Amino acid sequence: MSLVQERWDELADIKRVLAIRDWFPATSGNLAIKVNHDPLTFLVTASGKDKTKESREDFLEVDQFGQSLYDTHLKPSAETLLHVEIFNKTDAGCSLHVHTIDNNVISELYADKGEIVFQGQEIIKAYGLWEEDASFTIPIIPNYAHIPTLANEFSKHVSAAAGAVLIRNHGITAWGRNALEAKKYLEASEFLFSYHVKLLSLKALVR
Amino acid sequence: MSLVQERWDELADIKRVLAIRDWFPATSGNLAIKVNHDPLTFLVTASGKDKTKESREDFLEVDQFGQSLYDTHLKPSAETLLHVEIFNKTDAGCSLHVHTIDNNVISELYADKGEIVFQGQEIIKAYGLWEEDASFTIPIIPNYAHIPTLANEFSKHVSAAAGAVLIRNHGITAWGRNALEAKKYLEASEFLFSYHVKLLSLKALVR
Amino acid sequence: MSLVQERWDELADIKRVLAIRDWFPATSGNLAIKVNHDPLTFLVTASGKDKTKESREDFLEVDQFGQSLYDTHLKPSAETLLHVEIFNKTDAGCSLHVHTIDNNVISELYADKGEIVFQGQEIIKAYGLWEEDASFTIPIIPNYAHIPTLANEFSKHVSAAAGAVLIRNHGITAWGRNALEAKKYLEASEFLFSYHVKLLSLKALVR
Amino acid sequence: MSLVQERWDELADIKRVLAIRDWFPATSGNLAIKVNHDPLTFLVTASGKDKTKESREDFLEVDQFGQSLYDTHLKPSAETLLHVEIFNKTDAGCSLHVHTIDNNVISELYADKGEIVFQGQEIIKAYGLWEEDASFTIPIIPNYAHIPTLANEFSKHVSAAAGAVLIRNHGITAWGRNALEAKKYLEASEFLFSYHVKLLSLKALVR
Numbered sequence: 111m112s113l114v115q116e117r118w119d120e121l122a123d124i125k126r127v128l129a130i131r132d133w134f135p136a137t138s139g140n141l142a143i144k145v146n147h148d149p150l151t152f153l154v155t156a157s158g159k160d161k162t163k164e165s166r167e168d169f170l171e172v173d174q175f176g177q178s179l180y181d182t183h184l185k186p187s188a189e190t191l192l193h194v195e196i197f198n199k200t201d202a203g204c205s206l207h208v209h210t211i212d213n214n215v216i217s218e219l220y221a222d223k224g225e226i227v228f229q230g231q232e233i234i235k236a237y238g239l240w241e242e243d244a245s246f247t248i249p250i251i252p253n254y255a256h257i258p259t260l261a262n263e264f265s266k267h268v269s270a271a272a273g274a275v276l277i278r279n280h281g282i283t284a285w286g287r288n289a290l291e292a293k294k295y296l297e298a299s300e301f302l303f304s305y306h307v308k309l310l311s312l313k314a315l316v317r
Numbered sequence: 318m319s320l321v322q323e324r325w326d327e328l329a330d331i332k333r334v335l336a337i338r339d340w341f342p343a344t345s346g347n348l349a350i351k352v353n354h355d356p357l358t359f360l361v362t363a364s365g366k367d368k369t370k371e372s373r374e375d376f377l378e379v380d381q382f383g384q385s386l387y388d389t390h391l392k393p394s395a396e397t398l399l400h401v402e403i404f405n406k407t408d409a410g411c412s413l414h415v416h417t418i419d420n421n422v423i424s425e426l427y428a429d430k431g432e433i434v435f436q437g438q439e440i441i442k443a444y445g446l447w448e449e450d451a452s453f454t455i456p457i458i459p460n461y462a463h464i465p466t467l468a469n470e471f472s473k474h475v476s477a478a479a480g481a482v483l484i485r486n487h488g489i490t491a492w493g494r495n496a497l498e499a500k501k502y503l504e505a506s507e508f509l510f511s512y513h514v515k516l517l518s519l520k521a522l523v524r
Numbered sequence: 525m526s527l528v529q530e531r532w533d534e535l536a537d538i539k540r541v542l543a544i545r546d547w548f549p550a551t552s553g554n555l556a557i558k559v560n561h562d563p564l565t566f567l568v569t570a571s572g573k574d575k576t577k578e579s580r581e582d583f584l585e586v587d588q589f590g591q592s593l594y595d596t597h598l599k600p601s602a603e604t605l606l607h608v609e610i611f612n613k614t615d616a617g618c619s620l621h622v623h624t625i626d627n628n629v630i631s632e633l634y635a636d637k638g639e640i641v642f643q644g645q646e647i648i649k650a651y652g653l654w655e656e657d658a659s660f661t662i663p664i665i666p667n668y669a670h671i672p673t674l675a676n677e678f679s680k681h682v683s684a685a686a687g688a689v690l691i692r693n694h695g696i697t698a699w700g701r702n703a704l705e706a707k708k709y710l711e712a713s714e715f716l717f718s719y720h721v722k723l724l725s726l727k728a729l730v731r
Numbered sequence: 732m733s734l735v736q737e738r739w740d741e742l743a744d745i746k747r748v749l750a751i752r753d754w755f756p757a758t759s760g761n762l763a764i765k766v767n768h769d770p771l772t773f774l775v776t777a778s779g780k781d782k783t784k785e786s787r788e789d790f791l792e793v794d795q796f797g798q799s800l801y802d803t804h805l806k807p808s809a810e811t812l813l814h815v816e817i818f819n820k821t822d823a824g825c826s827l828h829v830h831t832i833d834n835n836v837i838s839e840l841y842a843d844k845g846e847i848v849f850q851g852q853e854i855i856k857a858y859g860l861w862e863e864d865a866s867f868t869i870p871i872i873p874n875y876a877h878i879p880t881l882a883n884e885f886s887k888h889v890s891a892a893a894g895a896v897l898i899r900n901h902g903i904t905a906w907g908r909n910a911l912e913a914k915k916y917l918e919a920s921e922f923l924f925s926y927h928v929k930l931l932s933l934k935a936l937v938r
Binding site for chain 3 (some may be wrong): 369460
């Protein structure tokens with residue numbers, strides 16, 4: 111199996127599992143996986159598709175500027191530039207962007223603080239943090255409609271090969287060295303968002 | 318493959334995906350997809366079926382008055398007249414009606430206002446609105462038991478080829494130029510309802 | 525296909541769909557479908573099985589006293605006596621008992637009133653009530669540990685061929701003339717419970 | 732079929748069903764099933780795997796100290812020592828550890844009390860308690876980062892062949908004489924957690 115096919119299958123696996131959770135409402139969300147390092151090429155979701163379906167047109171291969179490598183009627187997802195930032199600045203191998211109810215709620219509740227900090231949760235180990243008092247911070251940035259401006263703001267928070275950034279009232283982008291790590295960062299973040307939302311209202315009510 | 322079979326398969330795909338989400342509780346919900354433009358014919362769900370099952374009797378083809386084209390024991394869904402309004406007044410190609418907990422809750426909370434307005438959410442782009450301050454309004458109409466009266470009230474809010482209307486304590490009807498767009502309008506609306514419901518109670522509790 | 529096989533398949537279909545929704549937590553829940561009218565025989569779930577699995581031992585056929593028709597190591601569900609009441613007193617053809625979070629919550633919140641009344645919801649039509657101001661009452665009975673006592677109390681609320689009864693902090697039993705109607709009554713009730721629970725807390729918070 | 736293959740299949744079945752519920756976020760969770768009694772060997776999940784996937788490397792067989800029986804690149808789950816405590820101290824045959832939103836919320840809300848007590852719920856019968864006023868207590872222990880310390884604290888609450896312990900902001904471990912009983916204890920506990928969380932906020936709001 112060719113390298114590009116191998117990467118395609120890894121990304122298709124993730125797409126299938128996240129689609130079952132309804133993490134791609136209204137054709138939203140986009141996924142990217144690196145194929146070659148130098149020069150950089152990566153597979154990214156084609157724009158405007160219903161991600162509960164599977165086809166040979168789900169992804170297309172693009173270069174370090176997010177432009178398709180070949181002539182095609184497919185367009186890369188509008189937010190491909192965010193994945194470009196990640197792959198160009200770090201050793202990340204996979205990057206996932208999804209809209210969920212709870213990541214939108216958290217992004218709105220903590221927008222003024224510009225971040226949300228998680229501490230004292232076992233699941234933080236998924237971020238590679240094993241100390242008892244470890245904390246993990248997820249930055250929250252404004253949702254600029256102008257994608258290059260958004261990519262620029264986003265880029266300020268991209269320095270490690272794995273990480274997560276919330277865009278206000280929009281969604282999360284989580285990335286990692288490979289598909290497994292990117293998915294792990296994504297799922298740990300969503301777990302923490304859902305936990306936090308639920309605990310917040312309960313503590314307000316019962317204490 | 319014939320045109321009617323192609324449309325059947327598109328509608329069956331949507332029915333399957335929405336059934337998994339439990340968006341057709343107690344045999345509720347109905348779906349329609351246009352087959353011919355002039356004279357108008359469309360496929361619509363047969364009345365009273367459990368939509369978690371699939372059969373050759375799931376849909377039947379009806380004319381511009383919502384009457385079956387052929388002799389059959391199947392009856393079109395009771396609310397076929399609402400789809401008739403949409404197909405007769407606009408260039409819509411597909412129309413979806415579902416009952417969910419959150420669309421019922423929103424319809425009750427905002428019934429007195431007669432509408433709910435969404436603004437500042439990325440997912441609004443699903444409605445084809447790309448400006449940063451774009452807003453999308455979903456009208457809320459009373460749930461008249463008399464279907465022609467309901468269809469008449471509903472019709473007042475049907476002018477574009479894509480849109481969405483809430484019926485109080487009943488459900489949403491969302492439509493679009495084709496199956497993909499109708500599903501996109503429906504999913505964007507449900508996402509916004511769920512987001513709004515959750516944020517509303519959290520803001521009341523923690524601010 | 526024999527009649528008993530036909531009924532088996534109908535009940536297995538329902539079991540499969542409800543299992544996906546996690547409506548049988550911890551091997552709870554039981555399902556029954558009538559095979560013969562006179563003398564009465566019906567299929568009922570075998571006790572203690574994990575209902576996310578399927579086997580030829582999922583159901584067994586019992587008589588009008590809830591006793592197995594044949595020699596078997598399988599035991600009918602502990603609450604078979606409730607289904608006996610329904611089949612003996614009415615023309616019901618199918619009876620479903622499930623534990624869900626929301627039916628337990630409603631049963632506890634309204635236990636003192638002894639019932640919950642739903643009105644003004646479109647989904648009430650699933651109960652065969654088509655008038656605009658129709659209401660549907662679901663009785664709530666105490667959860668007697670002694671099954672014959674429970675069956676006796678339950679029996680007081682069994683008079684029509686379709687209906688629903690809540691048992692406090694236990695679950696719902698819904699029945700109908702056939703599998704489709706029983707499932708419709710069950711799903712309409714669960715929809716109303718979930719809607720009510722959600723609206724109740726929102727109204728307390730935002731009004 | 733060999734005994735180890737039989738046990739493998741039982742554990743794989745549970746893994747598949749719990750993965751669909753998203754009870755293994757971010758590669759978390761671990762499962763164990765006894766193969767031989769004396770000397771003790773058991774199958775346990777390999778560390779760091781995405782549990783929505785299935786492979787011949789999902790589990791490995793370990794001895795009474797939690798060490799692999801054979802030479803392998805696979806590592807047993809970090810919390811294998813907790814399963815070791817259970818199998819060494821009791822007649823349990825299966826032990827399941829999962830992270831869910833609701834078990835984390837409950838573990839935080841009741842951490843100071845060191846336990847949560849459930850009473851008056853039908854589902855308590857899943858724990859083998861059939862009296863009307865039976866109660867079931869789930870201890871809540873601190874989440875020591877040092878696994879041997881955690882295992883030691885955990886061990887204090889392990890005396891019966893079936894039981895459940897919550898680890899604060901971490902997850903639940905539930906076990907039983909066999910796969911069916913362990914899953915039953917797990918599901919009953921999760922049902923009670925979700926029920927309790929929902930009722931708690933509703934009672935605070937509407938009474």
